[in-house]
Amino acid sequence: MSKTGGGYWRRLVRRLTSDVSELDADDLSERSQAGGAQRACDCECGQEAVVLGRLRSVGLSPKASAPTLEAELFDGTEGVTLVWLGRRKIAGIEPGRLIKARGRIAVRDGRKVLYNPYYELQNTA
Known part of the structure; x- marks a missing residue:
């Protein structure tokens, strides 16, 4: 059996036996790297970063005294919280949306x- 055939079967078996959230995380991680973004798990405090992922949740921060919109971006490796100070809503920032942030x-x-x-x-296509 060739290497290509073995790789194909291994990927097929993995797709059939993995749960949906794990497969989605893998797809997000691959898309993030293909889009020229860094993996969130590799980003460090103080570093300028570009991350690409899906928004899991969007809402107003209950802790802030001024309006603060927060969204959780997940790129398949780790989550990053996006915070817009002084904003209550931003058009297009909604759960499930794919976004690239810097x-x-x-x-x-x-x-x-x-x-x-x-x-x-x-x-999303």
Whole structure:
């Protein structure tokens, strides 16, 4: 059996035996790297980073005194919280949307955060 055939069968068996969330995470991770973004798990505090992933949740921060929109971006490896200070809503920023965000990584409560990131909405196809 050739290497290509063995690789094909191995991928097929993995696709048939893995759960959907694991497969989705793998697809997101591959798409992120193909889109020229860094893996969130490799980003460090203080580093300028570009991350690409799907928004898992979007909402107003209950902790902030001023309006603060927060969204959790997941790229298949780890989550990054996107925070827009002084905003209640941004058109296109909604759960399930694919987004590419750029900014300087900070850490808040042990989680990676991008404050007021530059962003691009991505096509889902």
